[in-house]
Amino acid sequence: MREEHPPRVERGQPVHPGPVRRKRRRHPVAYGAAGQFVERFMGRSSQAMTKDIEAPLGRSLPADREEEFAHLYRNALAAELTPVPGVVDALDALAHLPTCVASSGSHDKMRFTLGITGLHQRFEGRVFSATEVEHGKPAPDLFLHAAQRMGVRPEACAVVEDSQYGLQAARAAGMRAFAYAGGMTPPHHLEGPGTVIFDDMRTLTGLLAGR
Numbered sequence: 001m002r003e004e005h006p007p008r009v010e011r012g013q014p015v016h017p018g019p020v021r022r023k024r025r026r027h028p029v030a031y032g033a034a035g036q037f038v039e040r041f042m043g044r045s046s047q048a049m050t051k052d053i054e055a056p057l058g059r060s061l062p063a064d065r066e067e068e069f070a071h072l073y074r075n076a077l078a079a080e081l082t083p084v085p086g087v088v089d090a091l092d093a094l095a096h097l098p099t100c101v102a103s104s105g106s107h108d109k110m111r112f113t114l115g116i117t118g119l120h121q122r123f124e125g126r127v128f129s130a131t132e133v134e135h136g137k138p139a140p141d142l143f144l145h146a147a148q149r150m151g152v153r154p155e156a157c158a159v160v161e162d163s164q165y166g167l168q169a170a171r172a173a174g175m176r177a178f179a180y181a182g183g184m185t186p187p188h189h190l191e192g193p194g195t196v197i198f199d200d201m202r203t204l205t206g207l208l209a210g211r
Contacts, residue, residue, distance in 0.1 A: 074112065083117045084182065086201030091122055093205040100126035102146040102159075104136050104166075126150065137165040140173035147173070158208055164189045171195070178207060 091099070101123045103110055110127055114120035120127075128146040130136035147154050159170035162183040167190060170177040179190035182199040190197055196207055 077113060078116055081113060081116045083119060084180070084201055086204075087119075090201045090204045091119075094208075098126075098150055098152065099123065100128060100146055100150055102128045102142050104130045104142075106131055137163070138168035138172065140169050143169055143173040143175060147175075160204065162190075167192055167195055178204070 099122075101110065101114070105113070107127065107129050110129065111120060114123065114127070126149075128142060128149065130142050133139075133141035133145050135141045143157070143159060144154060147157050154174045157173075158176040158178060159166070159173075160178045160180060161167045161170060162180040162185055164185065167177050167179055171192060171194065177192065177195040179187075179192075179195050179197045180199070180201070181187040181190055181197050182201070187197055187199075198204065198207055
């Protein structure tokens with residue numbers, strides 16, 4: 001593995017896991033209830049979201065709370081999930097570099113979502129979940145874990161993210177941060193020190209090369 005080139009560490013999250021997105025989500029959602037949800041939860045693990053919801057309630061949520069809606073969620077993903085425009089070409093162009101997925105989602109969820117989009121085989125054996133570390137995003141644990149497993153120093157890594165929590169985790173890990181603004185998160189929520197913001201995956205290879 002050559003460390004002079006940064007590996008691309010992809011991420012996943014509840015609304016559009018990994019390098020995928022929902023159809024018809026071509027522009028950031030209007031701020032309001034949905035916007036507040038994106039700002040508060042997008043990019044975080046299910047466990048972290050549950051804790052945030054339970055805290056003001058002062059009680060635990062029912063253990064079976066997701067059972068009623070789980071099949072509806074999976075059916076919607078199966079019907080509507082597609083790769084982010086340009087991501088397949090970007091992955092082809094980066095095929096000579098080590099890449100992986102580092103997601104707040106579970107392994108089961110990533111197998112499902114990446115499988116639907118035909119991307120899972122591209123990352124076989126290089127998919128890392130927040131369930132493998134003590135602290136999820138915005139802590140750096142997951143990205144540091146992925147880098148260690150990939151055998152690459154953190155400072156030689158590049159992270160492509162579309163959530164503010166993922167970008168905070170990348171910066172905390174000492175990795176180069178590239179913010180994809182073509183999804184649901186408003187661009188101004190992606191800003192931060194040393195962060196490159198872009199909205200077209202077709203430009204990613206040039207950005208990684210410093211062009």
